[in-house]
Amino acid sequence: MGDVLQVDNKKQLLKQYYAAQRMDSPNGGYLMLLGIRSGEDGNAVGIFECSSSSLRYELVIPKATRTERKKVRDVIGAGDDPDCPRHGPSARLIRVGRNLVCTDCGVAYART
Numbered sequence: 408m409g410d411v412l413q414v415d416n417k418k419q420l421l422k423q424y425y426a427a428q429r430m431d432s433p434n435g436g437y438l439m440l441l442g443i444r445s446g447e448d449g450n451a452v453g454i455f456e457c458s459s460s461s462l463r464y465e466l467v468i469p470k471a472t473r474t475e476r477k478k479v480r481d482v483i484g485a486g487d488d489p490d491c492p493r494h495g496p497s498a499r500l501i502r503v504g505r506n507l508v509c510t511d512c513g514v515a516y517a518r519t
């Protein structure tokens with residue numbers, strides 16, 4: 408396995424990722440998700456492989472913002488099951504240890 412490269416257009420790729428749209432690769436083709444790692448600092452890192460070059464890229468998925476945490480807390484407070492603030496109703500948050508995590512983001516949005 409070679410080096411993992413950085414992408415330049417992070418904002419656009421994140422948008423496509425959250426919307427479950429095809430993500431364009433910098434080399435043509437598109438980026439296929441290989442896996443998500445959750446980091447110690449709350450950020451997660453997605454590892455992608457380019458469909459045409461097989462180069463690997465990483466994309467940092469930023470940790471939950473204060474606004475996102477509040478939104479999730481409010482849903483829990485109302486007695487409902489929270490969805491991922493970025494992925495929407497298709498992604499339920501699941502309990503991992505003491506955290507509520509979106510498995511697609513690898514990001515924790517609440518603590519219980």
Ligand SMILES: [Zn+2]
Pocket residue numbers: 491492493494498509510511512513
């Ligand atoms: Zn998510």
